[in-house]
Amino acid sequence: MLVSRGSRAATLVACATFLLATSACGTDKPEEATTQQARLYGTDGNMLNSFPAELKDRADLVDGMKGTTPLTPLPEDFKSRLRSVDPELSDFLYSAETYDAIMISALAAQLAGSTQPEAIAQQIVGVTNGGQRCEDAATCLSLARSGQDIEYRSVSLTRAGFTDAGEPSTASYATLHFDGQQLNDAKTEFVGAGDESAASTKTPPKPRKQREGARTGAPLVIGGLLPKTGELALAYPPMAAAAQLAIKEINAAGGVLGEDVTWIDGDDGTSPAVAKATVARHVEAGVDVIIGAGGSGISLAVLPDVVKAGKILFSPSNTDDGLTKADDKGLYFRTAPPDSLQGRALADVILRDGSQRIAIVARKDSYGEGLQAVVRAELEKAGITTDRIKLLTYNPPEGESAPPVDFATGAKEVKDFGADAVLVIGFAESAQVIRALADAGVQIRH
Structure with a gap:
């Protein structure tokens, strides 16, 4: 404590x-x-x-x-599902945040009735506040398809929703200890932080009920901008496993707007130059939402390119306080709490x-x-x-x-x-x- x-x-x-x-x-x-x-x-x-x-x-x-x-204290069921994707997984850093970033993006697109990034962005904060509470892909997507406003809660988002700035209003931290050259789980302590009253109370646009034959722009295309290489590569495995798990479970629940969500992998290289090149490829490929970058400095470097292209940048691991007030035109979000x-x-x-x-x-x-x-x-x-x-x-x-x-x-x-x-x-x-x-x-x- x-x-x-x-x-x-x-x-x-x-x-x-x-x-x-x-x-x-x-x-x-x-x-x-x-x-x-x-x-x-x-x-x-x-x-x-x-x-x-x-x-x-x-x-x-x-x-x-x-x-x-x-x-957060991760449920054993969630860890088991992650290991079904990557049996060698030894860390879980930002796995919950990655899973939730993708899930929130998918739910926002379903509620918007469109894959247009601007329309999705208008729903993201609202997905986490107010409405009918739901905690899994199948239930949340079913409610969203029926035009029901929802309040998503899951592995990283447990107490309260996003602020108006599009970041967690509350968080959980773990105090970790190295013993015998590995983390000693028996010594891990958890503590809550933040303020539930900081969660947004703004009303998002009215959800659109899914209708046969409606023009939606589906499929939703999500691109990765995670640290496969570079100095932050040691944090990549849990984020990669969580991304695969989220896409798998969304599509198993019927996908978004009647079609399976498409995932396009991408590396931020823990390098602005590598990340910028990846963003350019994602824009060319028609990606709607980019999940990343891993490091705050990398996101700050690519954010102007993402905003110019009219895409969403949604990071599971950025913690720099400065990103709260970044000039993002309402297109930057994060599931990681600020520093x-x-x-x-x-x-x-x-x-x-x-x-x-x-x-x-x-x-x-x-x-x-x-x-x-x-x-x-x-x-x-x-x-x-x-x-x-x-x-x-x-x-x-x-x-x-x-x-x-x-x-x-x-x-x-x-x-x-x-x-x-x-x-x-x-x-x-x-x-x-x-x-x-x-x-x-x-x-x-x-």
Whole structure:
């Protein structure tokens, strides 16, 4: 559970009192920098079972690492259905959000009676608010075909619907722990965040009852823009499995507007250049809704192209706060919650361990720097002074042939700072940051 602001303040006061008595709780400089141990923390981009492999022969460095990710307690039935698509699946990060993004898109098209992106977009927020509640493809599509307003609830969307901006009003976060080079499910804790009153109350256009012979533009064509390659590729398998599952279950329930939904695969490459090329191909192929991109910075890079083409961009994993007010002409949506919520959860995890000198290392992009700023603000609200927080960034690699991240100088700064907590915000490449910390003599606490 997250501690309250009052509890945090009390903890800090107690620490200060103990400092006066012992001179050993949060001094400006650790007495023995060479023996200083630091707890390691991560985020949704690296708290995955597939992440330790990025450290190769140093995989044990993750043991004891903690972090947060947007995640609801997933029903075993949902996990089983995902594994029917991919029996080797070991992570479930953003699987629920991917499934729901596709399901919401399909239901919005059915309610709109059209595959025109603008008409679909006008229904998306309304699909999640008001109307008859339904929780599976068959029931929801049946109601939508009859012209019934619906309120979709499912694996990621459990408490409340979307805001006017087209993003979750509430969220669930999991606190994850690495033990034995894998996530220890027994230690996972879940906590809710957000505000149900922020859900939209606007009335969408009246649903259209499905009629024989009506011109709808069917079939609905959905294109993938997910990270098959690049630094975020370690998060691809659960999203890919969820996308396949959603399309399979929608079509098994009769499809949308009388026809099976068409899925066209596509890679964002964790690269603006790759993603832009994929978007161009999707536009040429007549895609109506694009599911992606994986990273917030990639979505920001391609959003102008998507909007210009009059298509919908619907991400299951973008968390950058800046996307809430992006110039999207009403065509951008996400099932992942904004970082304003994750930043609070991360700060609480760090504070619960009593950390007093905190280094926050982030990839230099909208996701990394955005979340870094939110966590810093939350720590300062809790009483951690500015001089006890050190911010560092690194340039993420561009493309498959890019040289590895060189964080040697930054790692030395972390060691000299005497950090007792290091938060690393990044994707697969953040393994190189962790190796650099160890090489610089930062003793990671396990």
